[in-house]
Amino acid sequence: MSVGNAPVLAPRPHRPVPARRLSIVLTGTASDAHTWNLVFLQLLLEEAGHDVVNLGPCVPDEVVVASCVRRTPDLIVVSSVNGHGGTDGLRLIRVLREQRALADVPTIIGGKLGVAGHDAVGHTGRLLRAGFDVVFADDSRAVATLRQYVGVLCPGADR
């Protein structure tokens, strides 16, 4: 995870914390056809006791927005591994944050976000400034950090 300090992991204070389980929208980005990341994350989040709507791969921005506005989830999880996540994610978070109902919904992104491997072109900083709460790098700690983040967001979850 590229930004792993405690303040980033804390939920936004003005948002009520759900007692037992989070309603989560999980999605790929508009240009990303990969699905294994989404299948895995759905299982992981469901096992943690949460309700997950998996929008699947190649979801146009407007479909993500419409689904999220309809559901007003407690958490939006964006996963991308095709190398366009830095660009697609930036566009997506802007249209999500434009929606009043989604302005404060915790929204996180992770995966392989650029074509160059490491964060050589500063995707992480740009994505955070544009409104993502956390940007996860593709490394061995990502799953543990995601679990921890969701745990902080929802201390009353099943496990």
Add this chain to the structure above:
Amino acid sequence: MSVVASFGGFVAAARDAGRLVVQPRMGVSDPGLMRTGLEATRAARATTVGTITLDSYTRLGDYAAARAAARDGAELNGYPLLAHSEATTRAVLDGVAGPAFPVQVRHGSADPRAIVARLASVGLCATEGGPVSYCLPYGRTRLRDSVANWAESCRFLAGLRGPGVEPHVETFGGCMLGQLCPPSLLVALSVLEALFLAQHGLRSVSLSYAQQANAEQDREAIAGLHRLAAEHLSQLDWHVVLYTYMGVYPRTARGALRLLGEAARLAVRTGVARLVVKTTAEAHRIPTLLENVTALEHAATVAGSTRRAALQRPPDDGLEQEARALVDAVLELDDDVGRALTLAFRRGYLDVPYCLHPDNAGRARAALDVDGRLRWTHVGSMPIASSGSNTEVERRQMGSAALLAALTYVQQHFDEDNEEMRERG
């Protein structure tokens, strides 16, 4: 104008001469670099064909995003064929692509009509995909729309046939989701998509199969694919193309090269004509041109030191019978292969495990056995039998940890420093 006479003819000639054709997966946004990549592929010490892999925006028909990225110099994950002018792409190909070095355009689009029109206008006539394999794993296009788009595109490509020009399409059906799809379904889909291509006018096709997690099972699958193709495609020019493992790839250079080497050996031993390689960068990022050349040459070297096991019967674990049952059940649904495929997915006669597409029934599940063989744990409505009660237990327990273990089985296997493993087959 055609710069490429016959992709299939080139591969057939190499096969007859006993040489494995190796091919990279390669596409960059910059035309100059794209040309350099093709030149490097051609110059590699191997029998090669060239690849232009398109970027994800172009695959999805978002040409505006591709143009904007190309204009701004943003790095794309492939070559934006429709963002660059015809003249630009002709300059990329000029003097590189030709009868001695055919170039295939690879994309992944459920609506390839604009792509095939453009590849034809720059003088190419080889591509890959298929109505199922470029639809179900990759997005939201309805299967029936993909079938219509692909039918139109195939008819267009077939219309390019002329003196010395034989359009070629490769099925991607043998690679569904890259991993954790049992080989019998991969073989069946590859054959069915090839029949679809033939029905819409193609006379030169290739059938894909992606290396899975057990070399013995792969040998059986490829043997079955050859037999089914010979039965169903006797009127066509066809060959089998093997993909080096398409799932989560080894992180270490040593592991990556061993896995590629195993694919090259598998290809030669099973009479595969063409191999699509993977590089040591696969687990980390999109490979550089040099990494691609290294992979091509490594595969060619391993292939050159491997003998085809002509008389060695592949193992018989019932895989071919299963593939045959799937193909026959689908073909019985309708004389039109496209309609048959659409109906088959609606009824769940074909059901790709873990595929999230709304037109996939989503009741089938598969798991890896202890030796890496893919087994059905749940067959849904497919006309085949489940693998048995042991795996039934595993199915109920297939949570995120088990899924991750299955997804990374091959990676872990090849990254471990253990010489004797997988030296079989």
